[in-house]
Amino acid sequence: MLNRFSVKNSSFHYNNLGCYYKLLCNMVAVGFSKSLLKSKRNERHFHTSRYLSQSLVLGIETSCDDTGAAIVDSKGNIIGEALHSQLQTHLEMGGIIPPIARDLHIENISRIVETALQNADLEIKDLSAIAATVKPGMPLSLLVGTHFAKQLCKKSNIPFIPIHHMEAHALTARMVEKVDFPFLVLLASGGHCLLAVANKIDEFLLLGESIDNAPGEVLDKVARRLKLRNLPAFSTLSGGKAIEELAKQGDATAFEFGNQPMYKYNDCSFSFSGLRAKIHRHVEREEKNHNVEADQVLPSAANLCASFQHALFGHICRRLQRGMLYVDMKQMIPEGARKLVVSGGVACNSHFRKYLSIVCAEMGYTLVCPPPKLCTDNGIMIAWNGMEKWTAGVGVAKDIDAIDIEPKATLGINMIEDVRSCNISLKKKGIKLLPKKVKC
Ligand code: KG4
Numbered sequence: 001m002l003n004r005f006s007v008k009n010s011s012f013h014y015n016n017l018g019c020y021y022k023l024l025c026n027m028v029a030v031g032f033s034k035s036l037l038k039s040k041r042n043e044r045h046f047h048t049s050r051y052l053s054q055s056l057v058l059g060i061e062t063s064c065d066d067t068g069a070a071i072v073d074s075k076g077n078i079i080g081e082a083l084h085s086q087l088q089t090h091l092e093m094g095g096i097i098p099p100i101a102r103d104l105h106i107e108n109i110s111r112i113v114e115t116a117l118q119n120a121d122l123e124i125k126d127l128s129a130i131a132a133t134v135k136p137g138m139p140l141s142l143l144v145g146t147h148f149a150k151q152l153c154k155k156s157n158i159p160f161i162p163i164h165h166m167e168a169h170a171l172t173a174r175m176v177e178k179v180d181f182p183f184l185v186l187l188a189s190g191g192h193c194l195l196a197v198a199n200k201i202d203e204f205l206l207l208g209e210s211i212d213n214a215p216g217e218v219l220d221k222v223a224r225r226l227k228l229r230n231l232p233a234f235s236t237l238s239g240g241k242a243i244e245e246l247a248k249q250g251d252a253t254a255f256e257f258g259n260q261p262m263y264k265y266n267d268c269s270f271s272f273s274g275l276r277a278k279i280h281r282h283v284e285r286e287e288k289n290h291n292v293e294a295d296q297v298l299p300s301a302a303n304l305c306a307s308f309q310h311a312l313f314g315h316i317c318r319r320l321q322r323g324m325l326y327v328d329m330k331q332m333i334p335e336g337a338r339k340l341v342v343s344g345g346v347a348c349n350s351h352f353r354k355y356l357s358i359v360c361a362e363m364g365y366t367l368v369c370p371p372p373k374l375c376t377d378n379g380i381m382i383a384w385n386g387m388e389k390w391t392a393g394v395g396v397a398k399d400i401d402a403i404d405i406e407p408k409a410t411l412g413i414n415m416i417e418d419v420r421s422c423n424i425s426l427k428k429k430g431i432k433l434l435p436k437k438v439k440c
């Protein structure tokens, strides 16, 4: 659905090249595990033994453009971690090119897993289980982490736990804070936007999701269209982060975005393609008005960023508010214990968090935002999701060979039609997010 996972379509199809990746991953995993498995017992450092009495799970993440690995214990302590971001390469290429992302994962995965284990002062055989993202994500990228993890598990006779990337985002908050089930969760990233009720480790009710693009994907494209990389202070930032920073100098009421996306639909679905088209029209008009040269950044870029953020986050907040009214109507979460967990790269945005805190305060929710490092893709959230499953005894693969990647996978039980059928109107109930004429 979300076109990020097929951007810049190469003529490859992942199935055609399956053997090639298997071969590569086998080579990497075999070479890697030899070096880690051969270390002698008496070489083990003292502090390792502290952890051996409890469960330890290694998590591996390669669903998009970050190669991440981490080891966590059952109390949520991060024992070791490592991350390789491909951001700079993709910024230079003008977007994520799937075969390039795959090659970079292959180049880095062995080193990243090895570094995480070395930081933890652990060996493969000390692990209780290995978890890896198998869905959803870019197929070529998912294959690398999945095959690598499966090979390690088979070679060392360790259980394998396949992980749903969005479930891992949703439950990361439980590692750092006491968040009991059920709770509401909003995920906004470069690949997804969805609202769900988390009932159990492996039970989610999907209230709404994007019908077209993802918010991070659109922020990245808008940043590119505004040529923000040409400003030295923003040249190494993700599109969403660059827009957030520039918007701080802008006026969020400077540009109009007209009607809310999907305002006629009383459901919790999201849509970002219309907003994207509108900002592109604003940018074109502004470029003509200001006669900007090819590489020049518009003098009104800060106002455009602030106004766009307001429109985009305002849309998400309205759909969220309807979701909260639905939860109340159906009594899905007890009053007084209502929490909203947000995650995904876009949830790092401080302006978005401010809007979310306004909605939560009005609707009687406690807002739970994991630290930004845990909101963007990382190995820690995969390790923690693996640990929660390991502890609860759910989702451990019975037959490792039967596990395959699933590039497209929805989250939980689909309640979208039920939400729609409740026809919850926000007329006169819409929460005001911005006073007139303010700076972001
Ligand atoms: O969750 P994530 O690391 O990867 C995906 O699963 O997509 O999210 C990456 C996305 C990118 O689109 C990036 O532009 C956006 O998150 N992002 C932000 C911020 N930091 C990263 N968007 C808005 N504000 C930010 N501070």
Ligand code: ZN
Pocket: 165, 169, 189, 344, 345, 376, 377
């Ligand atoms: Zn993600």
